[in-house]
Amino acid sequence: ELASAEYWVRHVREAVRFADGVGVLAGEGVTRFLEIGPDSTLTALAQNSLPDDTHDPGDAVFASMLRKDRSEVETVLACIAAGYTAGLFVDWTAVIGEVSTAGVDLPTYAFQRERFWPQTKRSEVVRDAELWGSAEPEEARELAHTLNIGEDVVQEVLAGLSARHRDRAVRAEVDGWRYRVDWQEAALPPGDGPTGQWLVLHSAGRSAHLDTVTAALPEHLLLSLSDDPDRAELARAVAALPGPQIAGVVVLCETVVQALIATQAMGDAKVAGPTWLVTRGAVSVGDLDDGPLRAEQAAVWGLGRVAALEHPDRWGGLVDLPEAPGADAAALLASVFSCSSEDQLALREGRIHARRLRQASAQRPTGPGWKPEGRVLITGGTGALGAHVARWLVRRGATDLVLTGRQGPAAAGAGELVAELRDSGAQRVSVEACDVSDRAAVADLLSRHRVSAVFHVAGVPDHMPFDDIDAAHVGRVVGAKAWGAVYLDELTCGWDLSAFVV
Known part of the structure; x- marks a missing residue:
């Protein structure tokens, strides 16, 4: 009736019955009233027209799109904000555009803080x-x-x-x-899948699952990654790509360096769409068939979580594929790429699983626990953490320790630590200079010390912002911790070790 000319003729000539209209709406459960007109006259009338028997008049929201003699932009924004605070969905990107990532000056007054800590027993x-x-x-x-x-x-x-x-x-x-990682099946919100043109970066000649990824994307461009990609060159190549603006990026990487350089280059090239890192064998989803796990792919997940924290504006997420994707993998991947509510996902047996952090109960040993016997190796043993582990081992009964560090006996405090350990009960404490990122050096060390347990504490605590990291930095940090663990594992293979702790 509202769309007929006759209604509006009667509306002008006869009684409007505005209060009756508001009353009927309130009776039907309507609680949101929006005035579309040049002022807020009807908004005030509607508030006064609610029937006395309205269930809870305080739940009703009245808003005006325009007000006389006021800024139209401010009035419309105030109207939208009123609806948003009342629980209505607002597409803020449509209202105010893309969110700026420029820095915001903090106020100069002292903050009023209230700290919240995990509650324990x-x-x-x-x-x-x-x-x-x-x-x-x-x-x-x-x-x-x-x-x-x-x-x-x-x-x-x-x-x-x-x-x-x-x-x-x-x-x-x-x-x-104590917390543990858990995986739960995720029902992603329905969507139309990814739209626009996507860029797929893949390792040259070695990309598994490339067909699965491209099948999940309606339009895509392919660009190969070398084993040692150049960040500036990659950014220039992406910026020079033909066609419309890139809607999103998928990186099929074999190494941490490829994942790092690709993600950095997308920022350098000002790619507006999200960047997704796709791995295989990076995570274990529990009882399901994960296939072979790959340490380097797991490291890509560690890198990706840092990228998500430092650059949420250009982050999409991490998704791990099975060794042999099923026929529905492309459709599942399409729903993942169009999802903004989850960013750590794994596809297994035709289902999508999301990563969760759960509080874990302590499982304490019922027996006396592990006791050190024979000679124990502590890499990084002259550092702060290594010294802490050495003291703990002596308290547990260790009497023969081998402590390593890049500087060996010349490390600051090494002499005092040796004296302290001997006073605490250690009979023999050797301090050796050894760079555990050097396989030959580790082999030489183990040829002189047949150890019964290994505590790999050595590492390079060298922290940098994500965009400042380069391949050399990755090699330096990963060499000490990750490759050191690999060399120690390989060179003690077949030894009767009672413990190998990283």
């Missing part, structure tokens, strides 16, 4: 431990008299119980910090 255990604290002399004397034993024995027993319960309190707090 410590408080409950601490309250329990207070009951076992050292008793006052009168209480100890009374308890000794009741039990007919010496007062000094009572104090010793209470002190031991108090220490035990304090240890339980600390353990309970630490247990509250």
Whole structure:
């Protein structure tokens, strides 16, 4: 009826019955009233026209698109904001455009902070431990008299119980910090799949699953990555690509360096679409068939999570494919690329799984636990963390330690550490200069020290912003930790090790 000319003739000539109209709408459950007109006259009338028996008039929202003698832009934005605060969906990109990533000056006043920490069981255990604290002399004397034993024995027993319960309190707090990675099947919101032209970067000549990725994209351009890609050259090649603006990027990478350079170059080339890193064998989804796991692909996931934190504006996500994708893998991948709510996903057995962090319960050993025997190797043993591990090993009963570091005995504090370990019970402590990123150096070390356990603590704590990292930096950091672990594993293969801890 509203679309007929006759209605509007009657509307001008006869009673409008505005209050009746608002009442009928309220009776039907309408709670959002928007005035489309040159002012807010009807907005005020509508608020006064709600029937007295309205269930909860406070739930109703009234907003005007325009107001006389006010800025049209500000009024429209205020109207949209009012709807947004009332729970209505607003496509803010359509309202204000792409979000700027430029820095915003912070206010100069002092912030009012309220800190939130994970809640643990410590408080409950601490309250329990207070009951076992050292008793006052009168209480100890009374308890000794009741039990007919010496007062000094009572104090010793209470002190031991108090220490035990304090240890339980600390353990309970630490247990509250334990988390594990879990995977749950994800039902992604329905969508039309990726749109526009996508760029697919792939390793030259070695890209597995390239056909699966391209089948998931309606339009795509292919660009190969060398084993050692040049960042500036890649950015220039992407910027010179013909056709419309790139809607998104998929990187099929074999190495961490390829993933790093490709992601950086997309930022240099000002690619507006999201960047997705596609791996295979990077993660284990639990009971499902994951196929062979690949350490280098897992490292790509570590790099990707850092990129997501530092550059969310150009990040898409990580998705791990199975060794042999099924017929529906391309369709599943298409839904992944069009999803903005999940960024760590794995495809297994025709289903999509999302990565989750769950609180994990502590599983403590029932027996006495591991005890060091024979000679124990600690790489990076002269550093702060290595020294901490060495002290712990001596407390566990280790008597023969080999500590390594790049500087060997010349490292700062090495002499004092050796003396401390010997005073604590170690009979033999050797300090060796060894770069664990050098396979020959590790082989020479192990030829002189037949060890029964390995604690690989060495590493290079060299932190840089994501966009400042280059291949040389990756080689330096990965060499000490990752390749050091590989060399130690290879060169002790067949040895009867009681522990290999990284």
